[in-house]
Amino acid sequence: MAVPEIRNKHRNNSEMHRVMRQLKKNKLAMIGLVIFAIEIIVAILSPYIIPYKYNAMDMTSVQKGPSLVHLFGTDELGRDIFSRVLYGGQYSLTMGVLATFISTTVGMLIGAVSGYFGGKVDNIMMRILDVIQSLPNMLLSIVISAVLGSGFVNTIIALSVNGLPAAARMLRAQIMKERENEYIEAAVSINCSRSRIILNHLIPNSFSPNIVQATMGVASMISIAASLSFIGLGVQPPIPEWGAMLSAARQFIRQSPHMVIFPGLAIAVTVLALNLLGDGLRDALDPKLKN
Amino acid sequence: MALTLLTACGSGTGSTQAKAGSTAAAKAGSTAASGGSSAGTSGKKELKVGIGIGWDTLTPFRGNIGNDAEFAHVLYESLAVQDSTSKFVPCVAKSWNSADGGTTYDVEIYDYVKDSQGNSIKASDIVWFIQEAQKAAQKPIFSQVASVEAAGDYKFTVKMKKSMVGSIENLLVDTFVISKSAYEASSDKFASNVVSTSPYLMKQFVSGSSISFEKRSDYWQKPELTAPTSKANVDKITYKIITEASQMGISLETGDIDIARRIDPNTGKQFEKNDKYKIVMGHEPHGYQLFFSGDPSKAVNSLELRQAICYCIDSQGVIDGALAGYGTVMHDVCAEGLVGYDEAWNSEDYYNYNVEKAKELIAKSGYKGEKLSLLSTSSTTFQRVAQIMQGYMQAVGINCTLDIRDNADYTASRLDGKQYDIVINHVGSTSGYLAATWSIRFDSHAYNTGDATSRHDDKMDELLYKTWTLNGYTKDNINEVHKYLKDNAIAYGMAQPQVMDIYNSKIGMTKEVLNERGQLEITACEFQ
């Protein structure tokens, strides 16, 4: 009779390998992954590679279209849009990733505790989540943003409430299924501590849907951040977060459409890449969809 | 992105397409009928005006939020108004004077004023209005009234709490004329439908979206005595609320509106070379200024540093960057056009842009690179001004960080000098007097914490109070205040924005009549 621990680990590794192999076969997903990876690298290197400082104003070349000197043109204060888009990637991407990380992690913890213990604990937590979920996401983010004020960190906090309940419920559903399994029974019978059971056994086997949700989550966080900037909450200027750039540029859409095109393109490409990757992950993780 | 190519190739002018668009759009339009030029005798039949802010409710008791809606004077008449030379002229009030040098005023109204339901307006209605406005504690001028009582059917006496130049004019302009009985008979206190003495009758009101008026034939005032804001050369006028700046431009292009009021200059710029549209430039009696914190613990407490900051900012650059070039450089904290402004100031050196001098002064001040925070609201233009200022300051080595807050937060913090080093604002005076603005900003006794930036400056107070009385409002006293403000760099006026109205040539305007801000007084204009 195989010891439960070993059987569990074995299951984990082969599962991961299978998923990775499946993913690699999906060309679109790989394209998405590559694009996202490139964006991250560019964002990290941006302070060193951009041709102009992101906040260098030049009143003599205001609202100029794309040219060899300014690849993406200039904005209404004469700043180089190409540099700003690249530099802004740091903020937009970090906000998306961090906010998603927080919302997924906290959500998963809540879901795990709720799913494992069940009963009253589960009930109370689910009701609290109900309350959060019955408020439209944007509204809650707006109110939190108004309370905390604008700024990078504050916006991340305001963003993280989105997706938190969904992450919690997803994990909870999985955990409720998993905990009926024999290996969990076995672990309990050898007096395995509860936290070990949750952290080492249950979560690793249940969180694959959360990965998919998180990947898509980053994409939607970036979009919501753009909407927050639109309303006037969000990051402080002159930080060139993509959403904030779009919002400031929308006034000029008739005469200088390039000001709107490039940040919008940046958002669109990122969201697209992440969605392709997320789709691929979902297909790879769910054997049923394998045709 | 084929869509973009398609759409981008027709740049701002939109000639033939706009025509096609306008007829189709007019058909699809909601309230007003077709905007074509019909053969009226002396008046244009109908006009559609695009405005940026509207009123959610039409109550005459208003606070300061959105109180300069463009249609306010079409909805209600006031006791007095300003004409195009900024002089205060009678509207419902026939005359006003003070026997005791500016504290008590006797006001007489015309004895034949009637509202649209035929109610006669008596002095008691006016007295009632002022008392109600006081109770509602809304517009600040009403709280300056110590007492008001009727002295006959058409005369009343008002006593102000202190004798302050410009206060009676402010009161006359801010008092709307309505009949007490009509107000009390209204089921929702004039929230959605009003009865007023204006020559226009309100026809339709969609809160947050549009309001339309139609001229009535039984206006009470004689044509030769009619106040400039009460002339009614347009038969039907509709105001549409368009908050999004680029949409205002689009509506003008498609013919959805005939006149764009206060259009953002960045959007309005595209109509410059287009013959089909005429641009009217007015000036706001407000300017963009920076105020230094009066809190003694702040780095800007050093005179040299303040002066350095004033020198390092190029006001013309602010105008070019934030106002699309539509503005004038300021020479005092207050904007030109206010009563009391001395034109001689325009030829003075008002910390004209001088980077060398700025650097010298910084060295003298002992500035060691501390962070200076600049407080601003999140409105687009303010943000631009703030970023431009930051750029200039960083260029001379001043470490300036931006503290941008939403409107509510900003309003709560701007009086507390501890929270910022510099705050930018956009102040002016609707009553038209310099002293009024100065008193709000620089009087140490105005607020619990000091003046508007928590400053306590006795000398400043002394000079200010001298100008407050009617007799004290002299050129010399005013000049002293101006000089003190300038020499001590307490605040700095940067740019006075111009205001842009654009109208479609096809409405057939034959005479442009302007108001005190140089903007179109639409209902008073003459059309073919």
Next chain:
Amino acid sequence: MARYVVKRLLWLIPVILGVTVLVFTLMSFCPGDPAQIILGSTATQEMLDAKRTELGLNQPYLIRLGSFIDQIFIKHQMGNSWSTGMSIAASIRERMPRTFMLTIVMMIFSFGIGIPLGVMAATHQNKWQDSVSMIFALIGISIPSFWLAMLLVILFSIKLGWLPALGIGGIQYYIMPALAGSTGGIASAARQTRSSMLDVIRADYITTARSKGVPERQVIMRHALKNALIPIITMAGTHFGKTLGGTMVLETIFAIPGMGSLIISAVNNRDYPVVQIGAIYMAILFSLCMLGVDLLYAAVDPRIKAQYAGRKRAKKNG
């Protein structure tokens, strides 16, 4: 079944109370003094103090919360907006239908375009129709809605003159905003349709139908789609709720005075009652919506019905 409905309705009450407490508490932490906002920049200290007393801002938190709950739920008096003085109930009554209308038109576009797209992708799985539809849908979800909105305005209002650029009036005013905002919904609808269709197509009863000689079109439309609709309906319900609460951006661009723009200006003005009441309203609507979806779900899928019936029996027995 009826018990289930009643139970769900009763659950609404603590949830709504929870929302009330949550929003009230959050708003009370907001920096900014409503008295200052209402009275403006020229108010004196005494006026500010008087206003604060009038608005009840000086009382402790629990008392304010208690009187708020009492006022809204027991006395049914919503009061007036602090910034405009207008009756909040009247504002909501005027504005909610517009937001609702916008949401419905958006749903029509999302599902009217999304479902056929998804069906096409599912029935031609892994062929070019599949990839193209999915990429199309994905692009839709990636484009920022207000950017698309401006492009649409330029195309349809300025160049072609077919649609009004902004404002409210008849249904034609809602077409462009809805189109601009529905791209996300199209993508979700398409993907969900595709995956549930795929699930269903492989099911046994489909094979049975095919082997019986039922024409393919009927197989898809009658058998497959009907059963695939179930998860789509759930998704539609959630989507409706999300959309209802997310119309703010579109309302601003297209000058539609709806709930979204009301709440934004209320947040900016620290108009606490409007934000609180608006949020509660939205929460109630959304919860009712989800309840409706769950009921519909239960009514449509006989397996679920049996599950609930079974649960009742199990409870009785055990």
